[in-house]
Each structure stands twice: as C-alpha cells, then as structure tokens.
Ligand SMILES: Nc1nc2c(ncn2[C@@H]2O[C@H](COP(=O)(O)OP(=O)(O)OP(=O)(O)O)[C@@H](O)[C@H]2O)c(=O)[nH]1
C-alpha cells in the first residue's frame with residue numbers, strides 16, 4: 001500500500017488531519033509535541049465509479065482503494081541540533097512514498113505557535129534539508145572508504161556528491177532536477193526531500209470564505225512543485241467522527257460539500273502516479289491500485305500472482321460504458337467489451353476480468 005508521511009511544526013494540526021482522514025483517535029492537543037510515537041492508519045479513497053458499479057452488480061461487498069498515513073511528532077527550527085524532539089524521529093517516515101506538509105494558518109491564542117503558513121513551510125524545508133544533509137554526509141564518507149576497495153561503488157559516491165552539493169546550498173532535492181543516473185542511484189537512500197510533496201494549509205473556520213487568498217502565498221512559493229490544499233482540519237476531523245448522514249449535513253451547512261479531504265486524498269493518490277482499475281460482480285466490487293503505465297498482466301498480478309503468471313487476456317470495458325449498459329452481458333452485446341492482450345496498457349477506470357491458466 002502507498003504511504004504518506006505528515007511533516008509540520010507542533011500544533012499545525014497533523015494529528016487532527018490524521019484523525020480526519022483515517023477516522024482514528026490520535027491525541028490532538030493544544031501543546032507542542034503531543035505526538036511522540038507515530039500514528040499509522042489507513043484511509044479509504046472514495047470513488048463514485050466504484051459506487052456505481054457496486055450498485056449495478058448489487059455487490060454484497062464493496063472494497064475501495066486505500067492509502068496509509070503516518071503521523072509523526074512536530075518538527076521545530078533547530079531540530080537538526082537537537083531542538084524539540086530532534087530529527088531522529090524523521091527516520092520513521094523514510095519509507096513513505098510522499099510527504100504531506102501540514103502548514104498552519106489558523107489563529108488561536110490558546111494554541112501556541114506561529115500562524116503564518118510561509119513561516120511553517122520555510123522551517124520544515126530547512127529542517128528536512130538538514131536531516132538529508134546529515135545522512136548524505138555520513139553515507140558519503142562510508143561509501144568513499146568502501147569504494148577504495150570496490151570500484152563498483154564509485155557510481156554511488158558520484159551520486160551522493162551531486163546531491164550533497166544541493167543540500168549544502170540549502171536546497172531540498174524536490175526543488176532541483178537531478179541527473180538521470182544520480183536520480184536512479186540515490187533512490188534507495190530514501191532521502192526525505194527526494195520524495196514528491198503535497199501541502200495542506202490548515203485554516204481557521206472563519207477563513208473558509210477565503211481559502212484561495214489564504215493559500216495563495218503557499219501556492220506561489222511552491223509553484224509547480226506541489227499541489228496545495230486548504231481546509232479547516234478541525235471541522236473535517238469533527239465531521240469524520242459522525243455517521244454518513246450527519247456528516248453530509250454538517251459539511252453542507254458549512255458550505256463544504258463533501259469536504260476538502262476526499263479531494264485531497266484522490267489528488268494525493270493521483271500525484272503519486274497511482275491509478276485504479278475495477279472489478280465487479282455480485283460477490284464484490286473492488287477498486288485496485290496500479291502504477292500508471294502498467295500492462296494488463298502486472299495489473300492481474302495485483303489480484304493474484306497466478307493471474308499474472310498464467311495471464312491469457314483481459315476482458316476490458318470502461319466503467320461508464322459498463323454502467324450505461326447495465327451488465328457485462330449487455331455491454332458485450334453492445335460491442336463495448338474488448339479482448340486485450342499482454343501488451344495492453346491499463347487505463348484509469350477500466351473494469352477488467354482476467355482470463356488465465358495455471
Ligand atoms: N482553532 C483551530 N484549532 C485547531 C485546528 N486544527 C487543529 N487545531 C487544534 O490545535 C491543537 C494541535 O493540533 P494537533 O492535531 O494535535 O497538532 P499536531 O500538528 O499533531 O501537533 P504535535 O503532535 O504537537 O506536533 C489541537 O488542540 C487541535 O484541536 C483548526 O483548524 N482550528
């Protein structure tokens with residue numbers, strides 16, 4: 001499952017966001033470093049295509065796609081010198097696939113900490129860059145020594161030197177374009193700033209009418225580097241505790257529609273190059289995650305390795321054509337079901353039935 005890690009200052013609202021997304025009950029409290037041990041939870045990605053297919057098939061079970069969120073402690077200025085919780089706890093999010101910056105804009109005199117999201121962003125960027133710098137400096141030293149006896153390590157030494165140059169200049173790696181060989185070689189180091197980023201600005205309830213203005217400076221700062229979202233995390237966390245009807249009523253009353261978080265979640269998923277194919281039947285309708293550009297057998301392998309090994313073909317129909325036809329049978333009659341072979345690149349929203357032989 002794909003994983004996201006939250007990074008932000010104390011009291012930015014990371015644990016509140018975690019609760020809102022996963023329906024969890026992590027401690028969210030108005031003092032710094034409320035979170036010490038990480039919270040790990042799963043969020044379901046809502047998908048109207050899956051709902052439509054489940055309805056068509058009258059499926060007994062509906063299984064949406066899901067992603068994992070890791071909520072960790074707050075990062076402060078000087079963390080690399082041991083301030084606050086230090087920066088060792090960042091190791092807990094080295095394995096994540098992408099990082100979500102949680103930046104506070106809400107003002108609340110009872111909750112300590114700055115309310116300027118740009119100040120949050122700058123601290124977070126600096127501290128992540130310093131954490132990477134520490135790791136690369138130590139790693140390079142080791143590799144240089146090892147490369148003396150093993151020339152095959154020279155590649156890695158070169159790559160580490162290239163990233164070191166950027167990190168020493170204070171530049172997080174997501175802001176630079178690394179050479180292709182460097183990019184490939186350094187990937188296993190799992191550097192924090194060498195991951196895709198997204199930003200979520202946590203705004204006050206009374207800023208909900210001007211979300212765009214509040215997040216504009218952050219958008220300007222990050223430009224093309226990261227999608228930026230804004231919402232009042234507290235309200236969405238409260239809504240997440242309600243049952244579906246009450247939640248809809250609460251969010252509607254606030255003019256929030258379905259809430260910002262479902263959109264955030266879908267976009268986070270999409271930003272990572274994740275796509276969805278679907279399966280549907282009476283027993284179950286299900287959304288499956290695959291990487292953009294995957295051929296049909298790889299997608300079959302998401303369900304079962306036997307299906308990949310013994311792949312023959314994939315009966316394929318786009319979800320909306322299937323829903324419009326009303327059943328697989330009718331979609332076949334209408335000529336909408338294609339027989340796709342092993343080279344077929346699966347598209348987001350395809351409904352598939354694999355034929356295989358083991
Ligand atoms: N007024 C207001 N308060 C909020 C909002 N979001 C979170 N809070 C409150 O701010 C406090 C801190 O929130 P947390 O979610 O614990 O923040 P955190 O980023 O996890 O903090 P650390 O774990 O200490 O790093 C809590 O008391 C929340 O209830 C918001 O949108 N508006």
Ligand SMILES: [Mg+2]
Pocket residue numbers: 014015016027028034035072073074
């Ligand atoms: Mg917390």
